[in-house]
Amino acid sequence: MALPTSEDTGLLFALSIMSRGYFIAEPGLLYRKWPGQITGQDTHTDARQRTERERIIQARAEALLAMFPTEPPRLSE
Numbered sequence: 001m002a003l004p005t006s007e008d009t010g011l012l013f014a015l016s017i018m019s020r021g022y023f024i025a026e027p028g029l030l031y032r033k034w035p036g037q038i039t040g041q042d043t044h045t046d047a048r049q050r051t052e053r054e055r056i057i058q059a060r061a062e063a064l065l066a067m068f069p070t071e072p073p074r075l076s077e
C-alpha cells in the first residue's frame with residue numbers, strides 16, 4: 001500500500017520488522033529539504049492525515065509480524 005507521504009518512514013518500519021539492524025558511525029540516511037517538497041506543505045502537517053498515515057504504517061508492521069512471527073536471523077559478525 002502506497003502512502004502519499006512518509007513512505008520512507010513506512011519502509012524503515014517494515015525493514016526493522018523483517019531484518020535486524022545495526023548501528024554504524026557514519027550517517028546512512030540523508031534528509032534533503034527544498035521549498036517545494038511535500039513535507040513542507042500544509043497537507044503533510046495536518047493532524048488527521050498524519051494520524052491516518054501512522055495508522056497505516058503500524059498496520060503494515062503488524063501484518064508483517066503476523067506473517068513472519070519468528071525473530072529475524074542474526075547477521076554474522
